[in-house]
Amino acid sequence: MKISARNSFEGTISALSSGPVSAEVEISTAGGDKLVATITQGSVQTLGLAVGKPVVALVKASNVMVMTDGSGVKLSARNCLTGTVKKLAQGPVSAEVIIALPGGAEIFASITRDATTELGIKEGVAATAVIKASSVIIGVKN
Structure with missing residues (x-):
């Protein structure tokens, strides 16, 4: 995958808190950093997100x-x-x-x-x- 976002962090989902419309996803990286993302419930379902799942966090x-x-x-x-x-x-x-x-x-x-x-x-x-x-x-x- 080639992408223009300069920041790419590989990690695993360490916490997932769902609401009726959106969810808060905490990602832990191998280096010990934590990132929090807020995304829609639709994205949680489409991506099949769950605690322990490996993901990539991107930030422009x-x-x-x-x-x-x-x-x-x-x-x-x-x-x-x-x-x-x-x-x-x-x-x-x-x-x-x-x-x-x-x-x-x-x-x-x-x-x-x-x-x-x-x-x-x-x-x-x-x-x-x-x-x-x-x-x-x-x-x-x-």
Whole structure:
């Protein structure tokens, strides 16, 4: 499968909480990271999702926000993954930030160049990737 989403996390479903319209799916990766996705009940049924099932979680880099000082901040976003900025590639308008997580995974974020300056983003700085659960797409292998 070739896909334009820069972030791809293989893992297994560690929790599944269903409601009448949507479901919350928790995915645990081999590196110990957890991602939460909210998807429709129709998708749960179509994909045959259940606890223990292997899945792939996809997130576009443009759906990843970056935070450098989260002390005292509470967010509604379910996914806050903290690591270290591994690479910063600056363009004239936007920048790509790669955050290395402690478990070995990397998260790609596409943010504005001005934001990198305002947040003090540079290689080696601690940073948190913030991803809304509704931005996580789940796939299964046939």
